[in-house]
Amino acid sequence: MTETEIGAASPARGSARKERQLVSLTSKPSPATQTSRPEGRTACVRTFGCQMNVHDSDRMRRMVLDAGYAEVQRYEDADVVILNTCYVRENAVDRVRGHLGELNRLKREGRVKKVALAGCIGAAEESSELKEQYGLDLVIGTHNTYELASFVGLPTMEETYTPELPGTVGEHSAFVTIMTGCNYQCSYCIVPSVRGRMVCRPLDNVVAEVERLVASGTEYITLLGQTVDAWRHEGLRFYDLLKRVSEVAPRVWFTTSHPSNMEDRTLRLIGESETIVRRLHLPVQSGSDRLLKVMHRGYKSERYRRKVEVFRESVPDGTLSTDLIIGHPGETEADHEATLRLVEECGFDSAYIFKYSPRRGTEGAEMHERGEAVPEDVVQRRFLQVLRAVEQNAFRQNQAKVGSEEEIFIRHGVSDSGKAIGETWSGHSVHVGPEVLSPKTGLPPEPGEYVRAKILSAGPHVLYA
Numbered sequence: 276m277t278e279t280e281i282g283a284a285s286p287a288r289g290s291a292r293k294e295r296q297l298v299s300l301t302s303k304p305s306p307a308t309q310t311s312r313p314e315g316r317t318a319c320v321r322t323f324g325c326q327m328n329v330h331d332s333d334r335m336r337r338m339v340l341d342a343g344y345a346e347v348q349r350y351e352d353a354d355v356v357i358l359n360t361c362y363v364r365e366n367a368v369d370r371v372r373g374h375l376g377e378l379n380r381l382k383r384e385g386r387v388k389k390v391a392l393a394g395c396i397g398a399a400e401e402s403s404e405l406k407e408q409y410g411l412d413l414v415i416g417t418h419n420t421y422e423l424a425s426f427v428g429l430p431t432m433e434e435t436y437t438p439e440l441p442g443t444v445g446e447h448s449a450f451v452t453i454m455t456g457c458n459y460q461c462s463y464c465i466v467p468s469v470r471g472r473m474v475c476r477p478l479d480n481v482v483a484e485v486e487r488l489v490a491s492g493t494e495y496i497t498l499l500g501q502t503v504d505a506w507r508h509e510g511l512r513f514y515d516l517l518k519r520v521s522e523v524a525p526r527v528w529f530t531t532s533h534p535s536n537m538e539d540r541t542l543r544l545i546g547e548s549e550t551i552v553r554r555l556h557l558p559v560q561s562g563s564d565r566l567l568k569v570m571h572r573g574y575k576s577e578r579y580r581r582k583v584e585v586f587r588e589s590v591p592d593g594t595l596s597t598d599l600i601i602g603h604p605g606e607t608e609a610d611h612e613a614t615l616r617l618v619e620e621c622g623f624d625s626a627y628i629f630k631y632s633p634r635r636g637t638e639g640a641e642m643h644e645r646g647e648a649v650p651e652d653v654v655q656r657r658f659l660q661v662l663r664a665v666e667q668n669a670f671r672q673n674q675a676k677v678g679s680e681e682e683i684f685i686r687h688g689v690s691d692s693g694k695a696i697g698e699t700w701s702g703h704s705v706h707v708g709p710e711v712l713s714p715k716t717g718l719p720p721e722p723g724e725y726v727r728a729k730i731l732s733a734g735p736h737v738l739y740a
């Protein structure tokens with residue numbers, strides 16, 4: 276789930292692109308025009324990483340606003356800076372170190388007063404070293420966000436481990452966390468040690484939040500969790516929860532799923548429902564059974580292919596995306612070829628492709644240290660081969676949409692480039708040109724509105740209307 280320049284992901288559908296998406300979800304208008312320092316206490320919340328982090332940042336932002344701070348975008352304008360961080364790959368940490376270095380300088384110059392490090396790096400062992408090195412004022416993990424309350428001067432909050440704080444009310448799109456943590460132990464992954472074991476939020480609690488959000492005008496609900504389809508509570512499974520939410524929300528999506536938890540009936544529900552976006556993100560990581568075993572993924576490639584078959588059958592116009600790791604320690608040429616074959620057969624519409632990054636304390640890192648690392652030039656070649664295969668598929672599939680008329684949900688209003696960004700019901704991202712106007716107002720469409728438009732052209736990553 277996503278990261279600020281994290282990993283050597285595919286340049287377009289990779290994590291850099293993901294970050295751009297995420298940042299635009301959280302950014303506030305016009306930092307460039309802001310020249311003088313605002314009056315009163317100010318705070319800057321900067322997010323690195325996945326949608327879970329974006330959501331956590333919303334909660335942190337609400338705490339600082341409640342405490343009377345004005346939000347600013349630039350570090351130099353902020354009394355308090357909160358970095359909500361990602362730990363999933365090593366270069367994410369390098370990137371955060373760069374920011375911490377700059378903040379340390381601003382603090383010495385007396386511009387920034389306090390710096391807090393939050394999120395997944397905050398939960399990792401390395402955080403005490405960072406605290407020391409950069410003179411941080413607060414380090415918090417993902418389970419003790421409430422400690423931020425007293426840091427910013429709010430009365431101490433009691434927060435349960437399961438996030439039951441509401442999502443963003445009154446926005447056209449909102450994230451709703453339905454579970455946190457993860458019970459898997461994938462060889463390469465740091466998440467279980469920073470986010471802990473799975474905790475699921477009760478169904479009624481989730482539905483009540485969704486109802487509240489919808490009543491306040493939210494059009495689009497994204498259900499979030501590390502393994503969202505592993506959600507279960509009092510005999511109910513993710514299928515039951517998705518069905519209930521799809522009955523009360525006008526538009527729903529969910530991420531991230533795990534192939535071992537994905538039930539066929541859930542895939543069929545995506546095809547049957549009028550409100551679920553027909554896009555499935557199902558990380559496969561590798562096409563090699565041998566490597567999937569080393570990774571402890573808990574499924575073979577055949578099972579993954581079967582899931583994809585059910586999805587394609589039940590949701591013929593749906594889009595499928597995945598995550599792939601290139602160069603896990605011990606990855607052979609035969610493993611790589613198996614991945615290329617799987618990519619061809621599954622015809623992904625997009626993929627987040629990551630070069631393996633060793634994370635301290637994981638099994639993968641031990642293998643890396645034992646001399647099983649794949650040489651960098653080999654990783655680079657394999658990475659480009661996989662990227663090319665994914666892009667060719669995606670381009671072909673996107674071309675097939677040209678000429679069709681689509682109902683497009685506007686996610687971001689018209690930018691300086693004159694285009695709005697929207698999403699079709701099949702989950703395609705669409706750049707909407709200035710000729711397309713809102714049917715309600717006759718003006719350029721606003722976020723949260725629907726427009727109907729013809730797809731004029733397509734690239735490997737987006738459609739153009």
Ligand code: 5AD
Nearest residue numbers: 276463464558598599629630631632
């Ligand atoms: N190295 C590279 N990629 C990783 N991911 C998780 N951990 C690592 C790692 N150590 C990728 C996986 C996961 C996505 C969120 O990040 O593909 O699905």
Ligand code: SF4
Nearest residue numbers: 457459461464466501
């Ligand atoms: Fe990490 Fe695996 Fe859990 Fe996903 S399922 S969060 S990759 S341990």
